[in-house]
Amino acid sequence: MTTQAAHPPAPEDQLITELADLVFQVAGRLRQGFNAIAADLDLPPAQALALVNLRGPAPMRDLADLLACDASNVTGIVDGLERRGLVTRRTDPADRRVKHLVLTEEGQRRRDLLGAAAHARAAALFNVPQTDRRQLRDLLTAVAKHEQRLD
Amino acid sequence: MTTQAAHPPAPEDQLITELADLVFQVAGRLRQGFNAIAADLDLPPAQALALVNLRGPAPMRDLADLLACDASNVTGIVDGLERRGLVTRRTDPADRRVKHLVLTEEGQRRRDLLGAAAHARAAALFNVPQTDRRQLRDLLTAVAKHEQRLD
DNA sequence: CGCGAAAAGTTGGCATCCTCAACTGTCGAC
DNA sequence: GTCGACAGTTGAGGATGCCAACTTTTCGCG
Numbered sequence: 001m002t003t004q005a006a007h008p009p010a011p012e013d014q015l016i017t018e019l020a021d022l023v024f025q026v027a028g029r030l031r032q033g034f035n036a037i038a039a040d041l042d043l044p045p046a047q048a049l050a051l052v053n054l055r056g057p058a059p060m061r062d063l064a065d066l067l068a069c070d071a072s073n074v075t076g077i078v079d080g081l082e083r084r085g086l087v088t089r090r091t092d093p094a095d096r097r098v099k100h101l102v103l104t105e106e107g108q109r110r111r112d113l114l115g116a117a118a119h120a121r122a123a124a125l126f127n128v129p130q131t132d133r134r135q136l137r138d139l140l141t142a143v144a145k146h147e148q149r150l151d
Numbered sequence: 152m153t154t155q156a157a158h159p160p161a162p163e164d165q166l167i168t169e170l171a172d173l174v175f176q177v178a179g180r181l182r183q184g185f186n187a188i189a190a191d192l193d194l195p196p197a198q199a200l201a202l203v204n205l206r207g208p209a210p211m212r213d214l215a216d217l218l219a220c221d222a223s224n225v226t227g228i229v230d231g232l233e234r235r236g237l238v239t240r241r242t243d244p245a246d247r248r249v250k251h252l253v254l255t256e257e258g259q260r261r262r263d264l265l266g267a268a269a270h271a272r273a274a275a276l277f278n279v280p281q282t283d284r285r286q287l288r289d290l291l292t293a294v295a296k297h298e299q300r301l302d
Numbered sequence: 303c304g305c306g307a308a309a310a311g312t313t314g315g316c317a318t319c320c321t322c323a324a325c326t327g328t329c330g331a332c
Numbered sequence: 333g334t335c336g337a338c339a340g341t342t343g344a345g346g347a348t349g350c351c352a353a354c355t356t357t358t359c360g361c362g
Contacts (some may be wrong), residue, residue, distance in 0.1 A: 002187070004214065012281075013270065015281075015284055015285065015288060016274045016284075019204045019287060019288055020181060020269070020273040020275065020277075022288060022291035022292060022295055023174065023177055023178050023181060024178060024181065024182075025295050026174055026178075026267070026291060026294055027174050027175060027177075027178030027180075028219065029175060030171060035215065043344080044347055044348085045348090046347070046349090047347090059310080060310075060311070061309085061310060061311085069263065070349065070350055070351080071310070071311065071312090071347070072312070072313080072314095072349085072351085073348070073349055073350075074311085075311065075312055075313085076192055076347080077348085078348090079294070080347080081349085089311095095310085095357075095358070096310095096357055097311075097356065097358065098309090098310060098311085098357095099310080119167060119168060119171075121198070122167050122170065122171040123167045124297075125294065125297060126167055126170050126171075126294060127297060128290070128293050128294060130163075130166075131169075132290055132293065133170060134285070134292045135286065135290060136170060136291070136294070137166060137169055138291065139175060139279070139286060140173035141173060142279050142283065143177055143276065143277060143279060144176050144180075146175055146276065146278060195317080195318060196318085196319090197318075197320090198318090210339080211339075211340070212339060212340085220319090220320070220321085220339085221320065221341095222320080222339070223320085223321075223340080223341070223342080224319070224341065225340085226340065226341055226342085227319075227320085228304085228318095228319085240340095246328075246329070246338095246339085247327075247328060248328045248329070248338065248340075249328095249338090249339055249340085250340070303362105304362095305334080305360105305362095306359105306360095306361095307358105307359090307360085307361105308357105308358085308359080309343090309354100309356100309357085309358075309359095310340090310352105310356085311355085311356090311359085312340090312354080312356105313346090313352105313353085313354080313355100314351105314354105315351090315352090316349100316350090316351090316352105317349090317350090318347100318348080318349080319346100319348070319349095319350090320345105320347080320348095321340105321344105321345080321346090322344090322345095322349105323344090324341100324342085324343085324344105325340105325341080325342075325343105326338090326341080326342100327338100327339085328337100328338085328339085328340105329336100329337085329338080330335100330337085331334100331335090331336090331337100332333100332334090332335090332336105
């Protein structure tokens with residue numbers, strides 16, 4: 001019944017499509033802004049993204065999980081950050097397999113700049129009544145809470 | 152006052168950050184699903200994205216605008232799609248500078264498959280009460296309506 | 303104890319993206 | 333007709349991203 005791909009746009013299906021498009025669109029806008037800021041700071045997108053996700057010393061594995069990408073990918077990204085002198089690798093004495101990523105001072109500085117600028121952009125984008133923001137947060141939280149249901 | 156970056160997290164700023172994170176998270180989930188589907192159909196992400204955005208014949212420029220990327224980038228992506236026999240370039244007789252992208256039959260087929268699967272994933276992700284969906288759509292629409300305010 | 307499975311990172315290979323700087327045709331306006 | 337703008341392409345070069353194979357280290361288990 002509902003499977004005909006033809007003309008009747010299907011009222012409910014259209015809402016789903018609309019939602020997906022909107023999320024993509026808003027995320028795209030955020031992403032574009034972020035990349036522009038990163039470029040200003042002379043950082044490629046992925047390296048910038050990794051940077052903002054680094055607070056205290058953390059194993060590379062954690063970063064890989066956070067970025068949802070291959071471990072070897074993180075090696076490359078961290079290579080870049082290290083080449084630029086923003087982070088250093090420090091072997092964990094307790095478990096010599098893991099290397100903790102530690103921000104240098106310049107790394108901290110760059111991270112803060114990046115965070116501040118990104119926040120400003122985000123604030124400009126989410127320029128709607130405070131009530132709406134809270135509502136939006138709650139709804140998105142509900143959606144996100146579905147947690148990797150990827151049978 | 153509100154400018155100290157230190158400890159008091161600033162109640163309003165935190166909401167913005169939360170929103171940005173949530174949007175990224177949900178979009179990321181969507182994107183990951185989409186990429187997986189694309190991979191199943193033996194398509195790289197960007198090519199798949201281009202494919203779903205092709206309905207009728209359209210100039211390559213339009214696609215570049217849609218994907219918000221460089222024109223030369225589109226050349227490469229379309230090369231890929233053409234190599235796979237999913238689209239063809241047709242010079243516009245009226246303006247011989249522009250080339251219209253036309254889906255082949257296989258291209259149509261693949262596009263429909265991709266669209267259907269992506270829709271299914273999206274439906275699974277936005278698995279909240281219908282009322283919430285509508286509300287979410289309205290809020291996101293409001294945010295998106297800000298239209299490239301990029302002074 | 304000692305062995306083998308498993309984890310963290312790295313390396314090499316390979317395809318894809320993506321941007322910038324030329325360059326080719328083509329169009330349009332003056 | 334000539335010049336400037338536009339569509340697309342090409343080439344160079346850097347980043348991503350995945351996979352498979354490998355090293356080092358840890359841990360479980362008999």
